[in-house]
Amino acid sequence: MANITIALSKGRIFEDTAPFLKAAGIVAQDDPDTSRKLIIATNNPKVRLIMVRASDVPTYVQYGAADLGVAGKDVMLEHGGMGLYQPLDLQIARCRMMVAVPEDFDYESAVFQGARLRVATKYLKTARDHFADKGMHVDLIKLYGSMELAPLVGLADAIVDLVSSGNTLKANQLKAVEEIMTISARLIINQAALKLKREAIQPLLEAFKTAIKTV
Numbered sequence: 329m330a331n332i333t334i335a336l337s338k339g340r341i342f343e344d345t346a347p348f349l350k351a352a353g354i355v356a357q358d359d360p361d362t363s364r365k366l367i368i369a370t371n372n373p374k375v376r377l378i379m380v381r382a383s384d385v386p387t388y389v390q391y392g393a394a395d396l397g398v399a400g401k402d403v404m405l406e407h408g409g410m411g412l413y414q415p416l417d418l419q420i421a422r423c424r425m426m427v428a429v430p431e432d433f434d435y436e437s438a439v440f441q442g443a444r445l446r447v448a449t450k451y452l453k454t455a456r457d458h459f460a461d462k463g464m465h466v467d468l469i470k471l472y473g474s475m476e477l478a479p480l481v482g483l484a485d486a487i488v489d490l491v492s493s494g495n496t497l498k499a500n501q502l503k504a505v506e507e508i509m510t511i512s513a514r515l516i517i518n519q520a521a522l523k524l525k526r527e528a529i530q531p532l533l534e535a536f537k538t539a540i541k542t543v
């Protein structure tokens with residue numbers, strides 16, 4: 329069997345992917361949340377995990393530094409998906425991409441009046457497409473995290489960010505005003521690797537597919 333490298337990010341993607349790996353007979357030898365190792369061996373000497381930033385997962389897989397990976401739809405939309413197969417929606421790390429504003433901001437009126445809003449986000453492509461579809465002119469401000477802060481300190485009128493429980497919005501006196509799309513994480517595969525290492529990858533793919541219903 330060929331050697332297989334799987335790119336994951338620590339935290340929820342690693343935790344939610346672990347049951348799928350287990351279903352394929354793969355168990356990590358270290359916990360990435362406590363270990364500083366970036367390459368993690370598994371019980372299978374032919375399979376290793378690499379731990380990268382969530383938004384870097386598709387890049388590692390695109391260039392073949394990893395054969396497989398797990399990445400959110402949010403990340404895939406920003407990346408573009410070039411050179412990648414996305415055969416499975418694993419239905420993990422589920423959340424929603426939303427537009428949010430301060431609780432006392434009348435978003436409907438602002439949209440109706442054609443106000444030019446400043447929108448802070450990490451998700452430039454998704455936000456650009458969303459507001460273009462609505463025919464709205466917005467000024468996008470790129471941030472790398474903690475978007476919820478931007479409207480509180482006058483950096484932006486609105487944000488585009490992920491929402492799950494809604495607790496982060498609530499804790500910062502923000503409200504969701506539009507859902508852009510639902511988000512979940514996908515298995516991604518390097519297209520060349522799938523052809524060259526099909527024998528090793530196909531059983532993994534099958535195990536992941538079966539596990540979607542049970543995990």
Ligand SMILES: Nc1ncnc2c1ncn2[C@@H]1O[C@H](COP(=O)(O)OP(=O)(O)OP(=O)(O)O)[C@@H](O)[C@H]1O
Pocket residue numbers: 337338339340341381382383384399400401402403421422423472473490491492493511512513
């Ligand atoms: N609150 C949430 N609930 C459920 N899933 C989420 C939530 N926030 C993000 N996700 C999903 O989990 C993925 C990984 O999130 P994580 O917080 O680990 O990385 P990140 O901080 O968004 O990325 P990066 O480290 O590259 O900046 C996201 O790409 C998204 O698909």
Ligand SMILES: O=P(O)(O)OC[C@H]1O[C@H](OP(=O)(O)OP(=O)(O)O)[C@H](O)[C@@H]1O
Pocket residue numbers: 473474476489490491492493494495496497
């Ligand atoms: O609706 P909630 O359940 O409060 O979740 C929403 C929060 O979750 C994500 O951040 P995350 O916890 O991943 O922090 P990070 O982006 O800084 O890693 C997202 O960017 C929101 O801030």
